[in-house]
Amino acid sequence: MRVFKFGGASVKDANGVKNVLNVLKETGYSNLVVVVSAMGKTTNALEDLVALYLKEGAEFKPLIQDLEHYHKEILETLFEDKKHSVFKRVKKLFKDMQTTLKRNKSTQYDYIYDQIVSFGELISTTIISEYLNHEGLKNEWLDARNFIKTDNTYRDAQVNWETTQKKIQEKDIKNGLSITQGFIGSDDNNFTTTLGREGSDYTAGIFAYCLNADSVSIWKDVPGVLNADPRVFDKTELLSHISYEEAIELAFYGASVIHPKTIQPLQRKEIPLYVKSFLKPMNEGTSVKKGQPLDPHLPCYIVKKNQILVSLSSLDFSFIVEDMVSEIFSLLHQYQIKVDLIQNSAISFSLCLDDKFNHLDELLAKLKIKFKVTYNTGVSLFTIRHFTNEAIKSLETNKDILLKQITRETYQMVSR
Incomplete structure (x- = not known):
């Protein structure tokens, strides 16, 4: 049993x-579940x-x-018979x-x-399922919403694993080819x-876990997992094993090749992941497995743009201690703001934040009640895993550095 995932870039047009x-x-x-994203920039x-x-x-x-016109053009290229049921x-x-x-x-x-953005996946999988059937690859179209059950945290739903596993295992999808939606x-x-x-x-990780799959393959427009994003960094190398x-x-x-939540269900059952x-498709790409060392072992560069750097200090110059930190993180949780970096001293506390739900103003209003707050928006967070002095020097050149932090294996820098 295998699970494949094709992203939007791989199905952006008829070709x-x-x-x-x-x-x-x-x-x-055979014995394959194919998970597909919305076509091209449909989600945007x-x-x-x-x-x-x-x-x-x-x-x-x-x-x-x-x-509708964009998808119709794809349909008209794929299907000569304009009366094919897929059009309806x-x-x-x-x-x-x-x-x-x-x-x-x-x-x-x-x-x-x-309710609306999910239509992107429903449309793309309908087109692909019908096209594969048309070309002789008989398959079953599955509505992922009937199998992946979650709470009602819209836009960031948490999976109910017990119910999801029961529903997936009740449906005998281990034979043949199945097409379903990602993301929903x-x-x-x-x-x-x-x-x-x-x-x-x-x-893809959820289906693989629930089906005890032999492997998951994520199909990308890059050779595999690279040590840096080729859209940002000039020289990149393929990581064969991680x-x-x-x-x-x-x-x-922030590496964009693999979704952060994907690995957890796979590692629990030691299901290999291939990018x-x-x-x-016949090239080896990158394999992700238990315990295998990084190969080749070299610095890995990551950048997250459009971050917010928030610095807090107590109004009365008192220490920022555990109860204050607890209160800060409670607010971050309340407003669904992700923390990517923390740095603190006796009377100051700095955080690099990712505000994907646009709740920053509400957070700042709450923080200003108890803290002196300074912040910078639109900053970039650079990370180097397995850094070298040469790698740090190269990255820092011509940067306006607001904060940096070094641990044993990881260097991070916030710049504007």
């Missing part, structure tokens, strides 16, 4: 969908749609029309999206986000939830 077919033919497609467009929908007087229907299925999904917007009574952004699940009331941005990798622990560290610090190129 990408055709390439999925080629990958499956080359690597085999749907996020824009939600924002416009909630903006009074804004016209959002042209965005839906653009998205996709059209119905767009109609369902508009009906959802029309009937919605909620003003809660996160809830509306999940549903709560106890069957409202759609999402697992966090880029959560399709996590979906351990679960190293993959978790890299993902936590491979969908352009060269």
Whole structure:
């Protein structure tokens, strides 16, 4: 039993969908679950749609029309028969999206986000499942929301593992080929939830865990896990082997190749993870397994942009001690703000934060009641795992450094 995951870049157009077919033919497609993201930049467009929908007087229907046209062009390239049932299925999904917007009574952004953005995956998997059937690769389309059950923390739902495992194992999907959506699940009331941005990798990990899969393969537009993002750094090298622990560290610090939550369910059952190129599917790529050393052993560079550096000091110059730190973290949890770096002294406390839910203003208002607060927005957090002095020197060149921190294996720097 294997699980594959194809991201949006791999199915951004008709050629990408055709390439999925080629990958499956080359690597085999029996006893396989394929998890697919929304096509291309569809998720971004749907996020824009939600924002416009909630903006009074804004016209959002042209965005839906653009998205429908984008997917229709892909369909018309893939299917010569314009009366094929897939055209009606996709059209119905767009109609369902508009009906959802029309009937919605909620003003809660996160809830509306999940109900609408999830259509990206539903549409992409419908197209791909129908195309594979059309090309002779018989498969079953699965609605992930019927299997991955979560709480109602919209946009960052937590998986109910017991119920999810029961539902996946009740469905006999170990034979043949199944196509399902990444990123989405549903709560106890069957409202759609999402697992966090880029959560399709996590979906693959969930299915693999529940099915006791032999492996998970994530198909990317890069050769595998590189020691740096080639869009940011000039010279990069392929990491042939890394351990679960190293993959978790890299993902936590912001490496974009693997979703941070993906590794945990895999390592619990020691299921190997492979990160491979969908352009060269027979190349080995990167393997992630238990206990294997980093190979080659060299510095790994990670950058997270659009971060916030917040520095706190007590108003009466008293020490920032455990009860104050506890209160700060309670607020961070309340406002769903992720901490990427901490540094403290006797009377100051600095944090580099990721505010993906846009709750910074509310947090700052609360903090200013008890602390003197200074902050910088739009900063970048650079991390080097397995740093060398040469690597640090190269990274710091021409940077306006606001904070830096060094531990045994990790160097971090905040700059603007």
